[in-house]
Amino acid sequence: MSAFLEIKDLHAKVGDKEILKGVNLTIESGKVMAIMGPNGCGKSTLSAVITGNPTYQVTGGSILFKGKDLLKMTPDERANAGVFLAFQRPTELPGVSMAQLLKAALNAKRTFLKEKPLDAVQFMKHLKVRATALGITDEMLKRSVNVGFSGGEKKRLETFQMAVLEPDFCILDEMDSGLDVDALKVVGGAISVMREEKRSFMIITHHDDLLRYVAPDKVAIMRDGKILQVGDKELVAKVEEKGYDNF
Amino acid sequence: MTISKLPFLFNRQEKVLIHHPDEHEWQFIVQERGELEAFFLPINQNLKVSVILNGAGAKSDIKCAYLSNENNDLKLDIQVLHKVKNTTSNQQIKGLATGESSVLLTAGIEIPKNTNGCEGYQNHRGILLSDKAKISATPQLEIWSEDVVCSHGSAVGPLPDDELFYLETRGLKKSQAEKLLLSSFFNDIVPGEFRTHIKEWMEQNV
Numbered sequence: 001m002s003a004f005l006e007i008k009d010l011h012a013k014v015g016d017k018e019i020l021k022g023v024n025l026t027i028e029s030g031k032v033m034a035i036m037g038p039n040g041c042g043k044s045t046l047s048a049v050i051t052g053n054p055t056y057q058v059t060g061g062s063i064l065f066k067g068k069d070l071l072k073m074t075p076d077e078r079a080n081a082g083v084f085l086a087f088q089r090p091t092e093l094p095g096v097s098m099a100q101l102l103k104a105a106l107n108a109k110r111t112f113l114k115e116k117p118l119d120a121v122q123f124m125k126h127l128k129v130r131a132t133a134l135g136i137t138d139e140m141l142k143r144s145v146n147v148g149f150s151g152g153e154k155k156r157l158e159t160f161q162m163a164v165l166e167p168d169f170c171i172l173d174e175m176d177s178g179l180d181v182d183a184l185k186v187v188g189g190a191i192s193v194m195r196e197e198k199r200s201f202m203i204i205t206h207h208d209d210l211l212r213y214v215a216p217d218k219v220a221i222m223r224d225g226k227i228l229q230v231g232d233k234e235l236v237a238k239v240e241e242k243g244y245d246n247f
Numbered sequence: 248m249t250i251s252k253l254p255f256l257f258n259r260q261e262k263v264l265i266h267h268p269d270e271h272e273w274q275f276i277v278q279e280r281g282e283l284e285a286f287f288l289p290i291n292q293n294l295k296v297s298v299i300l301n302g303a304g305a306k307s308d309i310k311c312a313y314l315s316n317e318n319n320d321l322k323l324d325i326q327v328l329h330k331v332k333n334t335t336s337n338q339q340i341k342g343l344a345t346g347e348s349s350v351l352l353t354a355g356i357e358i359p360k361n362t363n364g365c366e367g368y369q370n371h372r373g374i375l376l377s378d379k380a381k382i383s384a385t386p387q388l389e390i391w392s393e394d395v396v397c398s399h400g401s402a403v404g405p406l407p408d409d410e411l412f413y414l415e416t417r418g419l420k421k422s423q424a425e426k427l428l429l430s431s432f433f434n435d436i437v438p439g440e441f442r443t444h445i446k447e448w449m450e451q452n453v
Contacts, residue, residue: 051416075415091413095431104427105417
């Protein structure tokens with residue numbers, strides 16, 4: 001059986017600058033993998049390349065997701081196959097409400113899976129349960145996506161979208177930057193609730209804030225465009241104690 | 248699509264004098280404490296609007312949504328003159344151009360000398376939906392008085408890549424993402440009764 005996610009010798013550049021210089025990484029089904037590394041090591045680029053961001057050009061290597069070649073798929077095909085990215089800096093969509101976005105997204109996924117679209121009642125029910133759990137108000141659902149929200153609110157809204165869309169592979173890019181303790185607990189709680197056998201997480205971070213609320217199964221240390229070491233969660237303490245220079 | 252009449256809407260009141268030789272050309276004179284609110288929707292049509300704020304406390308709020316396609320040439324000219332002190336104007340202009348069409352927008356605010364206490368705002372956003380479409384926007388601000396508040400902004404370009412990508416990561420095809428962004432593009436300026444015109448235009452041209 002193929003691995004859940006298998007990245008082999010992945011190279012990517014933006015413009016002329018090579019950022020990923022041969023990334024090798026395997027994530028198993030049902031696991032939480034933390035990717036830790038200093039700023040500028042390529043962590044966010046890795047998430048962008050997995051989701052198909054056209055800003056980055058892949059120059060070598062492969063990404064297999066449940067046996068499928070992700071690099072041959074468009075960003076929407078990857079999303080509908082189960083890949084989700086909670087953005088470090090979520091994009092503002094003036095004029096598009098969160099409810100509108102999620103209805104379009106859920107129906108796109110259901111069309112992809114050859115299921116009927118949700119009717120208005122089912123859709124609102126699906127949204128409301130998750131909104132309540134994450135402290136998302138009706139007013140936040142009606143407002144333009146990410147416009148005029150605080151940093152913490154944007155991160156909660158990213159987590160909310162993840163809970164609504166129920167993807168199999170959740171990438172959280174620096175979710176803990178700019179989050180206070182209460183918001184960290186909410187985001188950490190949502191991840192814990194969503195942990196299950198068929199779903200894996202990739203938590204990108206440069207410190208241990210979120211990892212105090214979500215215990216990772218494995219930790220990968222990234223530096224200068226490569227994964228240097230993969231270990232168990234004891235690595236987090238090592239990073240906090242000694243920094244990244246010792247890897 | 249042919250729309251012979253240029254869709255428009257404005258509030259009728261005594262304090263606003265209106266002169267329009269034809270549907271493409273409008274002149275409004277706003278008297279003391281008069282308030283003008285007007286909306287225009289030129290679809291492959293020219294438009295010339297001139298507003299004179301002619302009495303203290305006069306206000307104008309002009310909204311314009313334009314659409315151009317095929318090889319049409321649109322000329323849009325919106326001018327506001329703050330003729331007296333303590334007058335306020337706002338212009339919000341948004342539009343889409345596709346095919347090989349071109350749009351020339353001149354939008355002006357004039358505040359002459361010694362006309363203190365005026366406020367003038369102008370904002371334009373144009374979206375290019377094809378490689379050959381052109382929108383050229385020339386904001387003209389002639390501010391000769393010092394005690395005024397003015398701001399203007401104009402942005403022309405294709406739909407932003409980051410907005411499209413964000414929607415694609417949520418499972419929408421690029422074409423669906425474009426439609427979602429465009430369907431909400433005019434929401435803040437277009438009154439409800441005009442949205443069907445825009446929807447029809449989009450169905451045929453996007």
